[in-house]
Amino acid sequence: MEKEILFTIAIPVYNGEKSLSRAIESVLNQDYDSDYEVLIVNNASTDHTEEIIEKFHDGKIKVVNNKETVSQFENHNICLKNASGKYILFCHSDDELYPIALSVLSKELKRLDYPTRFIIWGHSLFRDFSWALRQAKLPINQVFSGEAAYSAFAFGGLTPSGTCYSRKSLLEIGGFPLMKHRRQPNDWSILWITAFNGFEYEMIDRLILKRLDATTAARDISFTDTLFVNRLCMRELFKTLNERQIEIVKSTICGMNPNYSFPLFKEYIPKKRRIRFYISRFIRHPRAWRQTIQLIKC
Template sequence: MSSANKMVSIITPVYNGEKYIGRTIQSVVNQTYSDWELIIIDDCSTDATSKLVHEASEADRRIKLIKLKVNQGAAAARNAGIKASGGRFIAFLDGDDVWLPGKLETQLDFMLTNEVSFTYSAYYAVKDEIKILRKAPLKITYSATLLNPRIGCLTVIYDTAVLGKVYMPNIRKRQDWATWLSILKAIKETKGITFPLAEYTVRDNSLSSNKFKLIKYNWEVLRLHKPNILPALLYFSCFLVLNTYKAVRERQKFYSLKRKSERLEKY
């Protein structure tokens, strides 16, 4: 891959996303940086997702549709998009999330200026029009990310001219965290942008019970990086305490802000 190539390949997996995919596409079209391709991988949707994406691709040739023949999950869908990509930079944006207009321009300038091959940013978590900032540290290391996966997939960009094409492990959940760990293990640490550049759509089940369903996947990822059982158990215990606390605090914030908003609407 030539380092002169500055095109961004945006990888967007989607499944039954007709409700959100239009605004996701529009947030890419609205970017102030125009050298991109948007690769949308439809993971066997049964709704009008493919039709909407096809119409968008007819209007803008930078938008491309890949239709999987069998539902395989986000990891396989993203990997199909990465394989088909032609850009130097790989970025991720799921089919129900959005970018702020200056996202690509700001982040690419940051990467090139600071000579970093893997970056992320802060972002907003959004539910019922209520936004909560999910902060991002200025610097992050492999060890810190083992305990606290603070990198939002929708904010990540990596440089294939330095790292090559990095594919995600084929697990149903947490494959993005596993990927960031693999990259950080190789490069040791990296820098990110501390202000928000994207908005993540929070679904109802992601605030509570779904966190517990992820436990086995969290353990699976940690075991990949900590093959000895005792260190893995130690990291896993710390991980559970820290991330359960974070999930509860965020849920409380959402419900508190929602109640305030409802009270204001009454007046």
């Protein structure tokens, strides 16, 4: 019986001609002694992405070409379904993995006896999740789950790039939820869903991802648009949860992240409490009055 590969590094890509070569080189040049799989899922790109992939396609890389373009997280699910590794580590086409990524992750997973229903990641140069852990008063290099996970995810999601998932366990719960809007933050949704399905989490204190920018962190998106896609994310998430789980999400975010809880859940918050919040915000942040008005209107 063929031995199961521990890792698949997946590169979901759409029109990534400017940076894809660097991403591929980074996943091929891992300082890791065991075999691992490299999977590229080309999301029906219309630029020179396919030509770049062909330059590297020498049998070491598994390539899937989508017949038509799908949403970002649907493409992540195609990666999950076509991977062979016990764990899948994503590396977006505009990112790079440091050479130590697999060796660092392997040592920690071995120490934990290769857990199932597990998500593990490290530091990155941009959009680092350590800030959210500090807000939740959770330490790095320590496994957390359950109620601790709820507080960790009150401030947003963990971008899939540079994150390592138990592949089969993620597929068992349906993978990443599909998007209704191209900016919908389903990296937030999947963390709540996995938390309610008994996953455990750990952030390790090592730099494994080189992210200097991110296509999903667009600079041109307005504050109002951000609120809109986050509310859309919550509405879609609630369709997958039971009443008790919905209350946990609302109470956790309202308790730890009030600036977002009011526009996210304003229909669930009593009118008097909303008015007190808006007045206190005007007093504390008088120069941000336009943003407060947007909060009221949203």
